[in-house]
Amino acid sequence: MPVHSPFVTQKDGNVYISGVPHFGLEETLDCGQAFRWQPFDEESWIGIALGRKLRVGHKNDIITLYDCSLKEYEEKWRSYFDIDRDYGSIIEIISTDETLKKAAEENSGIRILKQNTWEALCSFIISQNNNIPRIKGIIERLCESFGYPLSDGGYTFPEAEIIAKLTPEDLAPIRSGFRARYIIDGAKKYVSKEIDLNLIATADIETARAELMKITGVGVKVADCTLLFGFQRIDALPRDVWIKRAIEEYFKGTFPECASRYAGIAQQYLFNYIRKHSS
Numbered sequence: 001m002p003v004h005s006p007f008v009t010q011k012d013g014n015v016y017i018s019g020v021p022h023f024g025l026e027e028t029l030d031c032g033q034a035f036r037w038q039p040f041d042e043e044s045w046i047g048i049a050l051g052r053k054l055r056v057g058h059k060n061d062i063i064t065l066y067d068c069s070l071k072e073y074e075e076k077w078r079s080y081f082d083i084d085r086d087y088g089s090i091i092e093i094i095s096t097d098e099t100l101k102k103a104a105e106e107n108s109g110i111r112i113l114k115q116n117t118w119e120a121l122c123s124f125i126i127s128q129n130n131n132i133p134r135i136k137g138i139i140e141r142l143c144e145s146f147g148y149p150l151s152d153g154g155y156t157f158p159e160a161e162i163i164a165k166l167t168p169e170d171l172a173p174i175r176s177g178f179r180a181r182y183i184i185d186g187a188k189k190y191v192s193k194e195i196d197l198n199l200i201a202t203a204d205i206e207t208a209r210a211e212l213m214k215i216t217g218v219g220v221k222v223a224d225c226t227l228l229f230g231f232q233r234i235d236a237l238p239r240d241v242w243i244k245r246a247i248e249e250y251f252k253g254t255f256p257e258c259a260s261r262y263a264g265i266a267q268q269y270l271f272n273y274i275r276k277h278s279s
Contacts, residue, residue: 006083008073015073017063022087024109025058031110031272033229035123035136036143036157048143048154050076050116082111082232090262097256100266103273110268112232117197118190119157120230121212124222125182141174163187182217189215201231208233228264237263246274 006019029037029045037047044057044064054077057064065077078084091108095101122142127135139157146162147155164187168180176183189195195215200208205227212223220239227236237255239247247255259266 008070010070013067015065015068015070015077017065017073017083018061020061020063020083022091022108023058023063023081023111025056025063027107027109027272028081028111028113029056031268032132033268034113034115035132035139048150048156049119050080051156053150053152053154056081079114079232082114085111087111087265090265094256094259094262094266094269096258097251099250100256100259100270103269104266106276107269107272110265110272112234112265112268113229114232115230116157117200117226117230118160118187121186121190121215121218121226122157122160122163122183124225124229125186125215125217126176126179127225128179128182128217128222138174138176138179142171142176145173160187160190164191179217182215185216186218200227201233205233205235209236228267234262234264235260237267240271242271242274243267246270 006017009016025045026039029047034047034049036049037045040046040055043059044055044066046053046055048054054068055066057066063081065073068077087108091104095104123135123139126138126142130138143155143157146158146166149155163184166184166187168184171180171183174180190197195211200211202208203211208227208231209220209223212218212226213220218226224236224238227233228238237243247253255263256266
């Protein structure tokens with residue numbers, strides 16, 4: 001896996017990271033992989049992830065984590081923002097295909113977040129047959145109802161152990177509809193270890209996907225989104241209507257072999273590319 005070493009310093013209670021090419025804050029936080037981030041000002045975003053509220057800035061190629069220690073950066077945010085991965089090398093590899101080259105050139109700031117695995121699973125269960133504003137609304141109501149309040153405002157994402165004890169009727173206030181029983185079944189199987197998290201993280205992609213699909217209501221797309229955005233399995237290839245159409249149109253039904261190891265990253269570039277260029 002290509003890696004590189006950024007330069008990290010701490011000053012005035014903030015962490016500053018430089019030497020991270022191919023990093024776009026808005027591109028990464030607003031591409032549909034996470035649902036609890038929003039713009040704070042022209043140069044920063046604020047969101048709740050990994051149990052706390054964080055403001056992140058990006059200006060003049062310097063990433064700023066506000067009110068953050070070096071220890072917290074190393075323990076949480078370094079992997080969350082995929083800081084060490086050398087996206088330049090990956091772009092070079094997938095750019096042997098002309099379409100993926102164009103897609104990567106236009107969207108090279110996207111990075112794959114390493115989110116909490118339960119939050120990713122639950123969020124993408126909620127995402128089924130849904131649009132992003134409604135997904136965000138359901139998630140926020142879920143957090144307000146069953147998460148822990150934070151001292152600086154907002155709520156944590158509720159633990160799977162809490163959701164596993166609920167009934168679909170308990171989830172009625174979040175207005176998740178038919179997804180309520182899927183959310184609860186996912187929580188129960190996550191907590192009971194009926195789904196093997198280590199297997200999901202390390203097995204071949206077909207085996208990992210099948211493990212997640214033990215959960216009621218989890219199909220191929222939700223499983224692949226969970227693999228990519230929760231377990232950071234960058235070999236996972238979520239296929240929504242846009243991607244299926246693009247694979248048929250640009251690649252005659254088969255995703256390019258050059259991108260197989262990095263299919264999830266290539267998919268994100270392609271997804272944003274076709275959204276921008278669709279008529």
